[in-house]
Amino acid sequence: MKTEPVNLTDGLLRSVTKPARYVGGEWNSVTKPLSSDLVRFAFCFPDVYEIGMSNSALQILYYLLNQRPDTWCERSFAPWTDMEQLMREKNIPLYSLESRTPLSQFDWVGFTLQYELSFTNVLNMLDLAGIPQLTSERSAEDPLVVAGGPVAFNLEPMADFFDLAVIGEAEETIEELIDLYHQHCPNGRTSTWDRSAFLRQAAAIPGVYVPSLYAVVYKADQTVEAIRPLDGTVPPIIQKRIVKNLNTMKRPDQLIVPNTEIVHDRMSLELFRGCPRGCRFCQAGMIYRPVRETGVDTLSKQAAALEQSTGYDECGLLSLSTSDYSQLGSLTDRLLEQFSGHHTSLSLPSLRLDSFTLELMQKGSSTRKSGLTFAPEAGTQRLRDVINKNITEQDLLEAMTLAFKGGWNGAKLYFMLGLPTETDMDAQAIADLTDSIETLYRGLPRSDRPRRLELTVSTAVFIPKPHTPFQWAPQELPEVVNKRQQFLKERFRNRPVKYHYHDWHSSLIEALLARGDRRLGAVIRDVWAKGQTFDAWDDHFKLDNWLDSLEKFGLDVSFYAHRERAEAEIMPWDHIDCGVTSAFLYREYQKALKAKTTPQCRIACSQCGATTFEGGICFGD
Amino acid sequence: MVTNWRIRYSRKGPAVWLAHLDQMRTFERSIRRAGIPVAYSGGFNPRPQLAFALPIGVGIATEDDYVDVKIDDQQNYEPDVNELWCRELNRSLPEGLEVQASRLVTDDKKNSLMSRVTAARYRLSSLELAKKVDRFQTRFNEDTWMVEKQTREKRSLQDIKPLILDIQTEGKHLVELLVCAGSQKNLRPELFLQLLKMHQFLSEEDMLETSITRTELLFAPQHMKVADTNIRDWVSGLDV
Numbered sequence: 001m002k003t004e005p006v007n008l009t010d011g012l013l014r015s016v017t018k019p020a021r022y023v024g025g026e027w028n029s030v031t032k033p034l035s036s037d038l039v040r041f042a043f044c045f046p047d048v049y050e051i052g053m054s055n056s057a058l059q060i061l062y063y064l065l066n067q068r069p070d071t072w073c074e075r076s077f078a079p080w081t082d083m084e085q086l087m088r089e090k091n092i093p094l095y096s097l098e099s100r101t102p103l104s105q106f107d108w109v110g111f112t113l114q115y116e117l118s119f120t121n122v123l124n125m126l127d128l129a130g131i132p133q134l135t136s137e138r139s140a141e142d143p144l145v146v147a148g149g150p151v152a153f154n155l156e157p158m159a160d161f162f163d164l165a166v167i168g169e170a171e172e173t174i175e176e177l178i179d180l181y182h183q184h185c186p187n188g189r190t191s192t193w194d195r196s197a198f199l200r201q202a203a204a205i206p207g208v209y210v211p212s213l214y215a216v217v218y219k220a221d222q223t224v225e226a227i228r229p230l231d232g233t234v235p236p237i238i239q240k241r242i243v244k245n246l247n248t249m250k251r252p253d254q255l256i257v258p259n260t261e262i263v264h265d266r267m268s269l270e271l272f273r274g275c276p277r278g279c280r281f282c283q284a285g286m287i288y289r290p291v292r293e294t295g296v297d298t299l300s301k302q303a304a305a306l307e308q309s310t311g312y313d314e315c316g317l318l319s320l321s322t323s324d325y326s327q328l329g330s331l332t333d334r335l336l337e338q339f340s341g342h343h344t345s346l347s348l349p350s351l352r353l354d355s356f357t358l359e360l361m362q363k364g365s366s367t368r369k370s371g372l373t374f375a376p377e378a379g380t381q382r383l384r385d386v387i388n389k390n391i392t393e394q395d396l397l398e399a400m401t402l403a404f405k406g407g408w409n410g411a412k413l414y415f416m417l418g419l420p421t422e423t424d425m426d427a428q429a430i431a432d433l434t435d436s437i438e439t440l441y442r443g444l445p446r447s448d449r450p451r452r453l454e455l456t457v458s459t460a461v462f463i464p465k466p467h468t469p470f471q472w473a474p475q476e477l478p479e480v481v482n483k484r485q486q487f488l489k490e491r492f493r494n495r496p497v498k499y500h501y502h503d504w505h506s507s508l509i510e511a512l513l514a515r516g517d518r519r520l521g522a523v524i525r526d527v528w529a530k531g532q533t534f535d536a537w538d539d540h541f542k543l544d545n546w547l548d549s550l551e552k553f554g555l556d557v558s559f560y561a562h563r564e565r566a567e568a569e570i571m572p573w574d575h576i577d578c579g580v581t582s583a584f585l586y587r588e589y590q591k592a593l594k595a596k597t598t599p600q601c602r603i604a605c606s607q608c609g610a611t612t613f614e615g616g617i618c619f620g621d
Numbered sequence: 622m623v624t625n626w627r628i629r630y631s632r633k634g635p636a637v638w639l640a641h642l643d644q645m646r647t648f649e650r651s652i653r654r655a656g657i658p659v660a661y662s663g664g665f666n667p668r669p670q671l672a673f674a675l676p677i678g679v680g681i682a683t684e685d686d687y688v689d690v691k692i693d694d695q696q697n698y699e700p701d702v703n704e705l706w707c708r709e710l711n712r713s714l715p716e717g718l719e720v721q722a723s724r725l726v727t728d729d730k731k732n733s734l735m736s737r738v739t740a741a742r743y744r745l746s747s748l749e750l751a752k753k754v755d756r757f758q759t760r761f762n763e764d765t766w767m768v769e770k771q772t773r774e775k776r777s778l779q780d781i782k783p784l785i786l787d788i789q790t791e792g793k794h795l796v797e798l799l800v801c802a803g804s805q806k807n808l809r810p811e812l813f814l815q816l817l818k819m820h821q822f823l824s825e826e827d828m829l830e831t832s833i834t835r836t837e838l839l840f841a842p843q844h845m846k847v848a849d850t851n852i853r854d855w856v857s858g859l860d861v
Contacts, residue, residue, distance in 0.1 A: 011829035013638055014680050020643060025635025025716035027650070257650060259636070259715060260643045311650030311713070342653075343661050343669075 005100035006092050016083045020260035021049035024075075024097030027257040028309065030062070031098050032072040036188045039071045039178055041108040042096050042143070046121035047536065049077040053256070054264035056318060057112050057149065057170070063252035064171060071178055074098040074106075075256075078121045078533070079128070081540075087128060094128035103129035107181065107189055109143040110174075111162075113151035116513035117506060117536035119158055123528040126161070133525065135163050135212050140195050146177075152209075153240070153287050154466040154573035157513050159211035160521035164202055166209075167576055168240030168287075169273070171249060173207045180205065203234055207241030210234075214575065216518050222559060224517060224570040239577040240287070244615040246273065246294040253305035257312070266314035266347070267306040269299045271331070274616065275320035276601035278608075280388045280592050281377070281416065283465040284320055286585070287578040289608060290616030291324075291601060296331045303335055313344050322348060324602075332360055372403055372411040378419055379429030385595040386421050388588075393433065400437050401444070409450035410496075417484050417501070418462040418476030420592060427484035430457065431491040438496065457492065458500040459485065461507035465514050466573045467580065469588035472565045475511040478504045505543040506535065511561040512546070517572035520560075523549045581609035623728040624692040626657070626706065629721045633682045636717030641676040647715060648688060655709040658696035674734035674838055675741065675802055678809060683835040685721075687734050692725075740786060740839040741802035743810040744795060747831035750823075751790035757822040758788065768816045781816060784808035802838070 013019040032038065043062055045052025052058060058075070065073035074096035079087060087094070093102040103109050109131065111122050126133045131142055138145070147155055147165040155165050166173045184198045203210040213234045217225040229236050243249050255267060274291035275284065303315060315335065319325060335346055348360055376391050378384045384391060403411060415430050434455055441453045461481055464470040485501045492499040513520065526549040534540035550557055565571070567586055574582070584607060591598060598606050601617055611618040632644075639647060649669045652659050661667040670691035677683055692698075699705075707723045714720070766782040784806055787799035800808040810833050817823035823831075 009830055010680065010832050011826060014829045018640075019638040019679065020635075020640070023635040023638050027647075027654075027713075027715040257715075259639050259647055261646070308654065311653035313649075313653065343667055 004102075006095045006102060008092070008100070012086055012090065012092075015086060017080060018049075018260060021077065022079065022083060022097070024100075026259050027311075028254045029075075029098055029256050030066045030072070032066075037070065037182075037186060038188075039068075039108070039181060039185075040101070040106045041065055041071060041073045041110060041178075042076050042103050042106040043073055044076045044103070044109060044111045044122075044125060045078070046111055046113070046118040046125060047078050047534075048080055049258075050260075050262045052077045053258050053262040055112060055114065056268060056270065059252055059255050061110075061170060061174060062256065063254065064250060065174065065178070067250065068175070068178065070182060072098075074101070076103060076125070078125055081534070084124070084128065084533075093130050094125055104131050104143065106143045107185070108146060108178075110146045110148065112149040113147055113155075113158070114149050115536060116151055116157075116510050117541070118151075119513060119524050120528045120533050120535055122158065123161065123525060124533045127528075134160055136160070138163065138195075140189070140191050140193050144181075144195075144198075148174075150283060150287060153283070153576055153578060154514065154516070155209065155211060155576075156216075156518050156572040157516035157520035157524060159518045160525075162211060163199060164208055164210045166241075167207050167238055168578070169243050170241075171243050173205065173241050176205050177202060177208065200233065206239060209238045209576065211518075216572070218517075218519075223565075224572055224574075226570065227572075227575045237575055237577050239612075240579060242273070242288075242290075242292070242579075242613050242615070244292070244613070246270070246292050247298045251298070251302055253302065254309040255306060255312075257310050264316065265312075266316050267303070267310055267312045268316040268318040269303055270294060271299070271317055271319040271322060271325040271328075273319075274610075276324055276617065277321055277390070278388055278588075278598055278600055278606070279377075280386070280469040280588055281419070281462060281465070282320075283468050286467050286580045286608075288320070289579055289610035290613055290618045292616040293326060296327050296334060299331060300334050300338065304338060307339070307342065307344060313342075314347060315339070315344060316347050324600075328360070372408050373414070374399065374411055375414040376433065377414065377416050378422070378426060379415065379431075379433055380426045382595050383419055383422055383426045383429075385597050386592045387416075387419055388592070388597050390597060390600070393436065396433070397436060397440055400440060404441060404444055404449040407450060409452055410454035410456070412456040412458065415457065415459045416462045417459045418481045420462075420470060420473045421595075422462075422476065424484065424487070427487060428491070430459070431488060434492075434495070434497050453496045455497045456500065457488070457497055458502075459488065460502050461504050463507055463511045463514055466571065467576075467578050467585070469585045469592055471515065471571060471585065472567070472569075472589055474564045475508070475561045477562060478508060481507075503538065506538065506541045508557060508561055509535065509541075509543065509546050512550075512557050515572070516560055519553065519555060522553050523555060526552060579608075579610040579612055584608045623660075624694055625726050625728045626690040626692055626703070626723060627726050627734075628688050628690065628707075628710070628723045630686055630688065630719060631682075631684045631721055632677070632686070632718050634717035636715065637682045638679060640679050641673070644677070644718075645671060645673065647718065651710060651713040651715070651718070652690060654713040655706065657690065657706050657710065658693045658698055660691040660693040672733060672735060674840075675738045675807075677835060678811070681743075681810075681833045681835060685835065685837045687838060689726075689728075689734055691728065734840070735804065737840040738803035738838060739801070739841045741800055741835055742837040742839070743798045743800065744834045744836050745798060745810060745814070745831050746795050746834075747827050749793050750796050750827070750831060751793050753817065753822050753827075754788065754790050754796050757817055757820070761820060761822075766816055768812045768819065770812065779812075781808055781812050785813065797836070 043058055045055060062073050065071045076094060076096050095102050123133050132138050144163050147162045148170045152165045152167055180201055185193050199210045202208050203213055213230050215228050219225045272291055272293040274288040276291050279285050376396060377387060377389045441449055464473045464475055481504050489499055527545050530545050532542055532545050648671055659669040662670055672689040674687040703723055703725055707720050711720050765780040767778045768781050770777050770779045784801045789797040798810055814828045814831055818825060818828045
C-alpha cells in the first residue's frame with residue numbers, strides 16, 4: 001500500500017489554536033517500520049486531543065495492539081473547527097498523528113464511543129478522511145470501520161456507519177479480529193479481498209456485532225417488531241465480552257505522555273471493573289458487571305513501572321466506586337510508601353462518605369490538596385431509594401463534619417433533576433440539604449471549621465439509558481426540568497452556594513440517541529450535513545438542527561425520549577446481551593417505582609444474570 | 622551552597638509547537654524519567670525547580686537555549702555525574718528536544734540566566750525573504766517602525782526599531798536578525814515579519830510560512846548591569 005504522509009506546513013500550524021495537538025511526537029508514542037504485512041490500525045477518538053488522550057481505553061488498546069509485531073496502532077482525534085476549516089481548504093485528509101498517514105490508507109479505523117453526542121464528530125472524521133460514511137458504500141479499498149466503548153451497547157442509531165462493533169471489553173476481541181484479518185489479508189489489503197466474507201466470519205467471534213447482517217422490522221406504532229439475523233449462520237444474540245482475570249491480563253507498563261496539557265494529565269490505576277452498587281440510573285454499573293478486582297501487588301508493580309516510564313508525578317485511581325475496592329487501605333498505604341520521596345501524589349476520586357475514606361483523602365493530599373466531591377444524586381431519601389443510591393443525609397452531614405475539621409471549607413455536590421417519580425418537593429430538598437450543611441457549619445466552634453463556607457451544587461438532567469432499569473422510563477419534560485432549575489437558581493441566591501445546571505437542550509438529544517433505533521442514522525447524517533459537530537460542547541450544540549432533521553424524516557423526539565415503554569416492547573438493542581437480564585432490569589424498575597432498594601452485590605446476590613460470565617465477585621474472587 | 626545543572630538544548634520537529642508551559646512540563650517529566658535529583662519547591666504544590674533563560678514562542682525552533690535545573694544537594698550523586706545525566710536526559714526527552722551541552726554550576730541568584738539574557742539571534746527563512754527584506758531596507762526610510770502589538774487584553778502600537786540590533790540577509794531566502802531579548806526589552810521576531818506585512822513587503826501567507834529558529838542567546842557578562850547602549854560591544858563570544 002502506498003502511503004504519502006500529509007504535509008503540515010508551518011503556516012497551517014501557526015494559524016490554529018494549540019498546534020501541539022496535531023503533530024504527535026509524544027513520549028511513548030510508537031512508530032514502526034512499514035512492511036506490506038503490517039496491519040495498520042487507526043484508533044480514533046471523536047473529540048479533541050485533550051479529551052481523547054485522557055481516555056484509558058485508548059491507552060490500553062494502543063499498548064496491546066503495538067505489542068503485536070504484526071500490527072501498528074496509531075491515533076487520530078477530531079480536529080478543532082479552525083483546523084478542520086484549513087484542512088478542508090487545503091485538501092488535507094484526516095491523518096494519524098504518528099506517521100501522518102491519511103486514515104483512508106489504514107486497514108482498520110476504530111472509534112471509541114464514550115458519549116452519544118460525539119456521533120456527528122464520527123461522521124465528520126470519516127468525511128474528513130475521505131472514507132465513505134455509509135457501510136453500504138464502502139468497498140474492498142476502504143478501511144474496516146469498527147466501534148467500541150459503552151455507547152456500542154446500543155449502536156443502532158449509528159448502525160449504518162459501522163462495519164462492525166466490539167461489544168464489551170475489547171482487549172481479547174480486538175486481537176481475535178486482527179488474527180482473522182491476517183488470514184484474509186496476509187500481505188495487506190488488496191482491491192479484490194473478500195470484505196463481506198470477512199465480516200461474516202467476524203460475526204462468529206463472540207462479542208462482535210456486524211450491524212449489516214441484521215434486519216430490523218418496525219410495527220405500525222413505530223416500535224420494533226423484530227431484529228432478525230439475515231440467515232441461520234448469523235448469531236441472533238451478541239453477548240458482550242469481558243476480561244475474566246484482571247491480574248493475568250497484559251496491562252500497560254507505559255502510557256503516551258502528551259506534550260500539551262490534557263484533561264486527566266496523570267497515570268491511573270484500574271482498581272476494578274464493574275460496580276457492586278447497582279444504582280438504577282447508571283449504565284456503567286450494569287454493562288460492566290460482574291465486578292472483577294485487580295490485586296494490590298499487580299497495581300503496585302504497575303504503578304512503579306508507570307512512574308518510571310512516564311515521569312508523571314500524580315497517580316489516580318480508576319473505578320466506578322473507589323471506596324468499594326476491597327483492599328483500598330492496603331493499596332493506598334503501599335502506594336504512598338512507594339511514592340514517598342519522589343514527590344508523586346495520589347489522588348482519590350469517587351469516594352463514598354465515611355471517616356475511613358476522608359482519612360485516606362488526607363493521606364492522599366499530603367503533598368497536594370484536592371477538592372471533595374460527593375454525589376447524593378437526589379434531594380430526598382425517598383428519591384435516593386428510587387434510584388438505589390444508598391446514601392443518607394446523616395452520611396452526608398457526618399462526612400461534612402469530618403471534612404470541616406480536616407480543613408476543607410466545602411464540597412462539590414452532584415445531583416440529577418428529572419429522575420423517575422421526582423416531584424417539585426424532591427428538587428426543593430436539594431436546597432434544604434445544602435441548608436443543613438450550612439447550619440452544621442455555623443454550629444461548629446470557630447476553631448473546628450475553616451473560615452469561609454463554599455459549596456458547589458451541580459444538577460445534570462437525567463437521561464434514561466439502555467441496559468438499565470430505567471430503559472423503560474420516560475425522560476422528564478423540558479418545561480418541568482427547567483422550572484426546577486429556575487427554582488433552585490432562585491433558592492441559592494445569596495447563599496454560600498454556587499449553582500451550576502446543565503441546559504436541557506442537549507440532554508434531550510442525548511436521550512433521543514441513547515435509546516434510538518436505526519431510523520436515526522439518516523437524522524444524524526442530516527444534522528452533520530448542516531455543518532453541526534461537537535454536539536457535546538454547549539456552544540456548538542444547536543437543538544433546532546436536530547428538531548428540523550427529525551421532522552424531515554417524519555420522526556418525533558418525544559417518541560424516543562418522553563414515552564414510557566411497555567414491558568413487552570422490543571428494545572432496539574435487545575439483540576445485545578450485556579449479561580444483566582431484561583427480567584432483572586424490569587424487576588428493578590418496578591422496585592424503583594415503589595421506592596424499594598436492592599442490596600449491593602457483596603451483601604446479597606440479586607440474580608442480575610452476570611454470573612453467566614463465571615467470574616468476578618459472583619464467585620467470591 | 623546550591624548546585625544548578627545548566628543545560629544548553631535545542632528544539633526542532635514536533636517539539637517546536639510546544640507552548641512555554643508545555644515545554645516546562647515536558648522537561649519536568651523527562652528529568653523525572655532520567656532520574657536526575659532535581660530539587661522541588663515547597664508549599665502545597667511542590668514543583669521541580671527549573672529556570673529557563675528565555676521563554677520561546679509556539680512555532681519557533683531553537684539551536685541555543687538554556688535551562689537551569691536546581692539539584693537537590695541532600696541527595697547523593699557523584700561529582701563527575703554531568704556526562705551520565707546528559708546521556709540519561711537525552712534518552713528521556715521526546716522527539717525534537719535534545720541536550721547539546723551541560724555542566725554543573727553554583728547557583729547565584731544575582732546572576733541567574735534569566736536576568737542576564739540580553740539579546741537573541743534568529744534565522745528567518747521563506748521564499749525570497751532575503752530579497753524582500755533588502756527591498757524593505759532600501760525603500761522604507763522611517764525613523765520609527767510602528768507595529769500593532771496584540772496582547773491578551775489590548776492592542777497597542779510599538780516602535781520595534783530600537784529593539785533590532787542588526788539585520789543581515791544571506792542569499793535569496795535567509796535573514797538573520799539580532800534583537801533585544803530578556804525581561805527588560807524583548808522583541809518577538811514575528812513582529813518584524815508583521816512590519817514587513819503591514820507595508821506590503823510580505824504576504825500574510827508568506828509571513829505565516831516563514832520558519833523561525835533562534836540560533837543564539839546572548840548573555841551579559843557576570844556581575845555586569847545590562848544596559849542597551851553597550852550591547853553591540855560585547856555580543857560576540859561570551860561564555861555562559
